[in-house]
Amino acid sequence: MSQISTQKRIATQELVNWLDATLNASSFKDYCPNGLQVEGKSTIGHIVCGVTASQALLEYAVASKADAVLVHHGWFWKNENPCIRGPKRRRLALTLEHQLNLLAYHLPLDxxxxxxxxxxxxxxxxxxxxxxxxxxxxxxxxxxxxxxxxxxxxxxxxxxxxxxxxxxxxxxxxxxxxxxxxxxxxxxxxxxxxxxxxxxxxxxxxxxxxxxxxxxxxxxxxxxxxxxxxxxxxERYGVRALGAAIADAFGIQVEFKDIDNPI
Ligand SMILES: [Zn+2]
CATH class of the missing domain: 3.40.1390.30 (NIF3 (NGG1p interacting factor 3)-like)
Structure with a gap:
């Protein structure tokens, strides 16, 4: 039996609306945009959650055929160099190539x-x-x-x-x-x-x-x-709990991927 064909999917915008409301995202003045940072597929059946939207997490999500990555540390931080070069270009290229949605919540998730x-x-x-x-x-x-x-x-x-x-x-x-x-x-x-x-x-x-x-x-x-x-x-535990709450609310596949970081 194919998991893909039986997998429940929801509209990306429905998930974004739910996350924004659940985390009261608009009430925070933050150092990065909270919510949908990079738009991918219009529907989502499988989410990979992690602490940081690093190349390693993105590659795991692509290999897992996920539709979205949900993180605490996303991209586009205040005062960072806005040029799309080096590691930043590689992350963005992989995300766009595979139509991954990148969802990030910083202070609202703290x-x-x-x-x-x-x-x-x-x-x-x-x-x-x-x-x-x-x-x-x-x-x-x-x-x-x-x-x-x-x-x-x-x-x-x-x-x-x-x-x-x-x-x-x-x-x-x-x-x-x-x-x-x-x-x-x-x-x-x-x-x-x-x-x-x-x-x-x-x-x-x-x-x-x-x-x-x-x-x-x-x-x-x-x-x-x-x-x-x-x-x-x-900071592993907030995004893990948020992922579990999404799975409860929508019945879609959500997994937490811990990519160890000694810092
Ligand atoms: Zn942090």
Whole structure:
């Protein structure tokens, strides 16, 4: 039996409308366009989800005969060189040649209260988000992207070990390993520059994806622990959850492809 001939398909525009509405995409001021970044086939029966629209993910999607690629990190970032050359030309050429739709959601996918990266990372790490009476998360920092909550770890060392085990990647832990971690702040990805907002919000520890040199000194001088758990590793879970929600809503084939990235 051919899977292609029996595969359910939906209109590309119907999926785009659903994603835009579900993620409230128009309410974000972002560094890239959110939504359908490259238009491909007019109907979609098979989606490959991943963290970044890299050449490797696109090649996987082509080999899988997918109609669309759905990612957290798409293309066309603010301040990037707009010329279509080198790796950028190769990615775009492959996408157009195979009529792949490229769907990308950046900040809307970080922030979503259930499907978002911060919400999903909390589940993976066993963090308990603090929520307002209406269920919305308690947040702080620029664009209110940092979440606040609690964890069950006794101290910073134990929390670091929990994260390393959950993400299968050695976390960088900075601070007094024996300090208690009652109040936890977290923001997935490259949010190391927001550590001061987490400190101002009263966090005992701040978890993000990447680290920069100043994070070490801030941790030393404030007594607030800092954990860098990987940009890619902390941002796998939002797009995976979004893909599962699409499969539930439309009954089309959706798969999450994790292409490992140590950063
Ligand atoms: Zn990111």
């Amino acid at each position: 922030a979503h209260p259930l499907l978002g990266n911060n919400a999903q990372l909390a589940q993976v790490l066993g963090l308990q988000p603090e929520r307002h009476p209406d269920g919305t998360p308690v947040t702080c920092g620029p664009d209110r992207l940092i979440w606040l909550g609690t964890c069950s770890s006794a101290n910073l060392q134990e929390l670091g070990t929990t994260i390393t085990n959950a993400l299968q990647r050695t976390a960088t832990v900075v601070g007094n390993l024996q300090q208690t971690v009652q109040r936890v702040a977290w923001c997935t990805g490259g949010a190391q520059g927001m550590m001061e907002a987490a400190i101002a919000a009263g966090a005992d520890v701040y978890i993000t994806g990447e680290a920069s040199e100043p994070n070490f000194h801030l941790a030393q001088e404030t007594g607030v622990g800092f954990i860098a758990a990987g940009h890619h590793a902390t």
